Amino acid sequence: MARTTPHDRPLTEAQPLYWRIATELLGELRDGTIPPGERLPGERHLAEHFGVSRETVRQSLEVLRRSGLVATDRRGSHATLPGLPVETPASLTFPVGARTTGPGAVDHATVTWETPSPEHAEALGLAPHRETLVHRYESTGADGRGQRTAVTSFSAVALAEVAELARYRDRTEASGSAQLRLAYDWMRRAGLSLHHRDAITRLPGASTVRVTRCVHDQYARPLEITDLVVDAQQDALVYEFTLPAAG
CATH class of the missing domain: 3.40.1410.10 (Chorismate lyase-like)
Incomplete structure (x- = not known):
């Protein structure tokens, strides 16, 4: 039997809440809000972000995991959508305006x-x-x-x-x-x-x-x-x- 994923089915009110949240999260993954390979926010933060319970978030992540769109390891869940890997950005020094101290400075x-x-x-x-x-x-x-x-x-x-x-x-x-x-x-x-x-x-x-x-x-x-x-x-x-x- 073919397996359906959030991107295979249109969003409807009849769908379970966790499926709707999985679809919304997938949209954020695709639009670059969470780039490929980046760690997803924790369940508590996702629950607050979408206004649902942590259990609903867990179910939504499981949908995406079964679809191969999210992977979970000991560091947390990560987006696995195809795309260019996120390069390590140039070092951003804190605080703004800080500089390398030269001789006598x-x-x-x-x-x-x-x-x-x-x-x-x-x-x-x-x-x-x-x-x-x-x-x-x-x-x-x-x-x-x-x-x-x-x-x-x-x-x-x-x-x-x-x-x-x-x-x-x-x-x-x-x-x-x-x-x-x-x-x-x-x-x-x-x-x-x-x-x-x-x-x-x-x-x-x-x-x-x-x-x-x-x-x-x-x-x-x-x-x-x-x-x-x-x-x-x-x-x-x-x-x-x-x-x-x-x-």
């Missing part, structure tokens, strides 16, 4: 557990006066020019999903040195696709610009926000891009 970073600025708290969806992980970065060239300062606040989602960040909660000190240059790689390995929106604006009456980076995951949940001030001569610019989660 000063590069310093710290992490603290504190209440972020009201602007950061609002962007991250944090309740007023709620503490979170805050990262500060300073860099000055060997000639004393080209100063860069960045302040990053992480959301509750980032701390809950990314184990490497969560570990800092009990290790932060006011003067604690920390380099989180792999923060974006940690997020990707946790199964988060990163959507960045960077707004670059020249500060009035100054030779510096402010860069405000907001990072969300594939469910539009805020992960972090960074404010960078750097010496530069540049007009306002806004650009967006997405960095897929690691497979």
Whole structure:
């Protein structure tokens, strides 16, 4: 007997809910929301995304597994649709504006557990006066020019999903040195696709610009926000891009 799959049958109200969710998930796999070979979000996240129970998600994944469209191993479920493999993107350094320290240059970073600025708290969806992980970065060239300062606040989602960040909660000190240059790689390995929106604006009456980076995951949940001030001569610019989660 021929085996039917979600792409063989049109979506109808008479179909079981799990079949309808399998069809919707397949659509997201095909349109590149989850690229071939990438790890799928966990059952809890998929259940929240589609507004169904985790049991319904399990049944939907089983439909796709039987059809050979999803494979599951000890790392989780992965899309197996035909397509070009996802290349490892160029290293994305955290925080925005961080650079390799040259001879004689000063590069310093710290992490603290504190209440972020009201602007950061609002962007991250944090309740007023709620503490979170805050990262500060300073860099000055060997000639004393080209100063860069960045302040990053992480959301509750980032701390809950990314184990490497969560570990800092009990290790932060006011003067604690920390380099989180792999923060974006940690997020990707946790199964988060990163959507960045960077707004670059020249500060009035100054030779510096402010860069405000907001990072969300594939469910539009805020992960972090960074404010960078750097010496530069540049007009306002806004650009967006997405960095897929690691497979």
